[in-house]
Amino acid sequence: MSEIVTAGILVIGDEILSGRTKDKNIGFIAEYLTNIGIDLKEVRVVADDETDIVDALNALRKRYTYVFTTGGIGPTHDDITADSVAKAFDVGIGHHPEVVARFRERWSEQDLNEARLRMARVPDGAELIQSATILAPGFKLGNVIVMAGIPSIMQAMMDIVAPKLKSGVRMLSDSVRANAREGDIGGPLREIAIAHPDTIIGSYPFMDEDKRPNTNLVVRSRDPDKLNAAMTAVKEMLAALNVTTR
Template sequence: MSDIVTAGILVIGDEILSGRTKDQNIGFIAEYLTNIAIDPREVRVVADDEDAIVEALDALRGRYTYLFTTGGIGPTHDDITADCVAKAFGVGIGYHPEVVARFRERFSEAELNEARLRMARIPDGAELIQSATIIAPGFKIGNVIVMAGVPSIMQAMMDIVAPKLKSGVKMLSDTVRANAREGDIGGPLRAIAAAHPETMIGSYPFLDEDRKPNTNLVVRSRDPEKLQRAMGAVKQMLAELNVTK
């Protein structure tokens, strides 16, 4: 539990890059992982291109504790994620007998065509991610978790795989409303961040209830005492700023 556990997120699909489909998975996965003490560190979006997918798989799975992918495991010709994962790991791929048996229970012989059977092709040695409500499974191989692109199915897969993942020390956070614009506090906030290097301090502008520019300041740390000291410095800075206005 003392280790920092990290994750990359790989979104696969021409439809995401073209804007035809609006991604709903990145934010969900990032928040989900943060809540179970896994740090999302990088997100990539790649086309339905074998070379691009394999390159991204190799780069991200070697860099982070886990790599989560979404998209490209459906029945159409451009759903090539499973093949790319098999290529990246240097293993074979074939029709998983358990998945084929489930399909035969669900579909008639006429319905169980070549396209649907594509969804039963799983890299050798992979562990299925499935449940009674998920017809076509995802899978986990090594540190790569391969999930559907459809948000509701992906979310169900996250619930299945999450209990089996290791987690680290949870990132703590505290937020204060600045009642100031970002430009008013940028200088002193930079000094506070430099004085508290083991914390992360972010500023997030918004329009308040009076439609005026305002800022939320967020301090993050795994150490509660360091978090408290940095937030104390932020609040003191804000108090002094308000006094001098």
């Protein structure tokens, strides 16, 4: 079996922690990574504080194949992600000449102020993540991919960087509606999970159309045969409980 490729996400921004901005990036990145065979293992949210960013980044990049960061690469004083990444890798940082040249095409000398030039600061040795439609780039340094917090720009950056990433065997999944309460099937479901260690079995309660407690069961595995075996066991368990699945 191919190598399992893992990832963590580091969301950066006081506005996320205060609730002023509702994060829309985690779900998108998680689904994107699943679809290309990368397992998202951890998500952290930190404030616009250099020490917090550096500590979290160093922990995540040592643990996972890739780390994706969002936020903190704009023009304001609290956009300190680039500086924090440089510090984490112990490298210098400066205005990237290619980015500055693009800015000069967009803005006059008067408009190209210090704040806007902050967005051209990139750690030494980093690879730019940019396109004709992305003015201020993200960048990749080592196994860290630094992206914008604005969802539309972040999504464009994901499309650019994804083809260059390693990927593993894609996780397969199958699901069944249990038509039973979670507590009614928890015991036998645990036995199935123990009997099928190469699968991941999830139980997700919800209120159905009759406003009754119900449960969706999801089986995941990289091996289609093991996935089918575990799902068969789940359906047989439900049948033994006189549950009609659909």
